[in-house]
Amino acid sequence: MTDYTAPLRDMAFMLEEIAGLEAISTLPGYGEATPDVVAQILAEGGRFAGEVLAPLNRVGDVQGSRLENGQVRTPDGFREAYARFVESGWNGVPFDPAYGGQGLPWAVTAALQEMWSAANMSFGLCPLLTQAAVELLQIHGTEEQRRVYLPPLVAGSWAGTMNLTEPQAGSDVGALRARAVREGDHYRITGQKIFITYGEQDLTENIIHMVLARTPDAPPGVKGISLFLVPKFLVKADGSLGARNDLRCVSLEHKLGIKASPTAVMAYGDNEGAIGYLVGAENRGIELMFAMMNNARLSVGIEGLGIAERAYQQARAYAHTRVQGRAATGRDPEPVSIIRHPDVRRMLMTMRASIEAMRALIYDTAGTLDRARRHPDPAERTRAQARLDLLIPVAKAWCTDRGCDVASLGLQVHGGLGFIEETGAAQHYRDARIAPIYEGTNGIQANDLVGRKLMRDGGAAANAFIADLRETGTALGAAPGAVPGDDMAAIRQRLADGTEALARATDWLIKTYPDDPARALAGATPYLDLFGTVAGGWLLAKGALAAQRRLAEVPADDRGFYETKRLIARFYAENILPRSHGLAAMAIEGADSVLTLAEDRF
Template identity: 50%
Template sequence: MADYNAPVKDMKLALNQIARLTELSSMPVFEDASDDMVSAILDEAARVARDVVGPTNWEGDQTGLKLDESGVICPECFRDAYNQYAEGGWGSLQFDPEFGGQGMPYLLSVSVMEMWQSANMAWGLCPLLSQGAVECLSINASDELKSIYLPKLISGEWAGTMNLTEGGAGSDLSQVRCKAEQDGDHYRITGEKIFITWGDHSLTENIVHLVLARLPDAPPGVRGISLFLVPKYLVNADGSLGEYNNTKPLSIEHKLGIHASPTCVMGFENSVGYLVGELNRGLACMFTMMNNARLGVGLQGVAISERAYQQALNFANQRIQSPAVGHKEPGPIMRHGDVRRMLLTMKALTEAGRALTYDACGSIDFSHHAEDPERREKEKARAALLTPVVKGWCTEFAQEVTSLGVQIHGGMGYVEETGAAQHFRDARILPIYEGTNGIQALDLVGRKTLMDKGEALASLLEEMRATVAAGGAFSALAAQLEAAVVAVEQARDVLLSGSAEDPQLPGAIAYNFMMLLGTVAGAWELLRQAESAAELQSQGEDDPYLAAKQVTTRFYFAQILPRYMGYLEMIKSGSATITEMSDAQYASAWQ
């Protein structure tokens, strides 16, 4: 198994040339995010990811988890890695200095989070969920709750979770039955939640659960759901930990992947909870955390793809096989054309996804901190549009990339000891949790396109056309991008014009619409990076990475971008072939 090495050069190019970190750093609120500081943070995070977190990946997968009367027992190596993470202040980068944060851009924290997810995705889910909890409480909680819980969550002394779904509910949160009853200035929470990531563990002294529950007189459906903060241990007036709060892991799931991430069935029995936000507005509050988590899951798709690519590249350099074309002697398999195709597919998709993810996260920073209110609104709409694409497209290609990683290893890829299979197994959860990719696709065509009549999408396509119009060293690629943008417009027109007459149309074409936009947006991000790389070369920089970026971009345009034509044709075919089969006909062959 190859060690993980953070692709810091590619991260910096995406941060500065795509996601506009340099512009963010010029704002007074981010004056500490100088080039030197950013480089120092990325370099040290890369070291910690490689030397501290990375070595726990295989051991954690093989050791797994145990549940006894004391709760969930994690692999011992996880505790040391987490302690170093917390002591290094890594969980505090983007948060408010009032509560112990460092006040850095969210965008910078995203690149650091990518490193943790590549190094060990099962471990990295713990800080990912905690940071989402901080975001949710920062926006929705009372000042009193913030003062008690945010400093400990930001420091990493405590961890956070989100408790949404229940048995039989799945993604339909209107089915939530967990009960909340008022008891003085707090509430009593009773019920069970399923699929709770890092619901219980031994890494921190307290766990802060954010729980969706319903009061007895609440309206039906999602309109009657409230959000409550339910700590594992109550907090005394002096800040010390008090009584155990009856938050119990009833079982842990035995999963295909992320074996060392405790996915719990959580039981709450008359547990003390504190209202977050307004009564019956819990889902709106929780969406603060869910949107953060959806971008985080898209980032995981990039991260696990990077890890799989690095391992496959290492194997392809070491595995000696028969002579390749142009060679007389046996040599490394990466000399063979098909292996090179697979490696470049892995590399190109990963780098395109990284740039797209960072771009969306940069818009979130600008939506909060841009001086012009009109620009803040535009950036907010831009981030909202890109979020389901990042979550959906990046986790879909992670299935392809990690599978190619197994394929490059050949038979040895199917053997657990090489580690390639772990990346494939771990990646499979990504299109499922934090809203399945079908839900992301419906969000993209529904809330993000139909509701505003394609306005946010049109604005994004204008940005792509501006790149085409700017010309530069890649005019042939720009012409290809222009044709792809036209295809997105055609798909948009099919959606906007056909949905009123055919209510089945949005759901039928949603997945292909998401994949079309992701594929085209990935090409756009790579083209902009290639232009930047060529410009840096013209200024005298001779780093081989700059030439490699341009080769990667040409490969993407030749071998991956043409997929858009297939997505467009499937969109144009409408809903008929998807909806015409009756329920009975599905099983008709054996009845």
């Protein structure tokens, strides 16, 4: 497995030109997030990821986490690495300084999370879930809950989890059976939860579980679910730890990938019942849990980006050093590095262009989150929130699907050696495969995009998004040198085609869903793929415009970086954006063949 080097300049370019870092730094509370300060933070993060986390990635895959006498042991080096992670303050980057955080923008946090996921996805899952618990308590916790639990969670000395899934329910959260019976100022929790990431571990002194359960008189379905804070160790009034709560890890799952991340089966209430504290109001658990899940869904999209970047770096290094076969042109009989073979170049270009589109989408979404939270104009916050709600399912699903595609191409570049575990390429592929499944499968994300996000405002947010795509197309046409055969002209034409495909599918879904939701949802997944594909092309086109502008400002020896940005955008436009026509056809015309076959004929 090759080393990991954070692509700092690519990250900075996307933060500045796509996320809008300069404008974000003018939002209330973000004044210190200037490009030079952020560059220093990312450089330090890159060093930590490359020097501390990346060397443990293979170790974690080989050893895995293990359960010994009820205690989970993480792989060699993980405890020490986590201690350094906390000591360096990385856990608290986006959080309120009042609780010990650094108060930096989510766009900056997204770049750091990309590093953690690329260097060691299994490790990065622990702070990811803690981050979600912090978000939940900041928004919905009581003043006392925030006072007691937020400082150690923000610091990372305590960790957080999400407890949704039960064996009989799966993704149908409304079918859960965990019980919560009130007892004075707390509740007694009983039940079993599965697939609990870092449900038990040896990295932190306490674990704060966020658990969905039903009270005895709750209505059926999702309307009867409440959310409870259930600590591994009970917490005294002064914040010190008390007795062990009535909960335990029953077992750890044996998984395809992310083997260092302990995925626990958790039992609550083997004896008197685990003590839990209500978060928010009874029967509002689903609403509150979404405060965690939306945050986590963006972070899972970042995992797809991170693992893709790691797979690309390894494939690129292999293609430069692997000598095999003659060049396709010329008569030299000597073998050449495989990067000179056209099909290998096609694969590497596909990997890189996909990664840059993913990075642009993730950073743009994170920047939108910052504007939705901090913009001083309420109308702008409302617009940003509508855009954010639209983008979250796309960022999660499209980026994790592309992460799998890129990791698969990484194996293909390696040839037979990619299938051999010792090269490390296979681990990237195995690790990537979970991301389209958890935090809501990608099919659920597609249903959310079509059934909720498009329908709740009659397509207003989607049409505003499409209007922005058309505006960028106009700017491409006015760019210097945008003549037939030029990069900018080629990008403009393909983006225009993709934009019209997205608009056509969006209109059809908005008209079809109210009367025939099954027919609309049959095309939801290709529609989400279409949305992400076109959004990626749009954002790369914006990057190409920025690169074109900067070419006139930089010395000759620095032009290569910006010329590459323009060429990557053109490759994406000519080799990936044309898929939009087929995806639109699938979304609009594919329902009959999806729905017609009788169930007993499958």
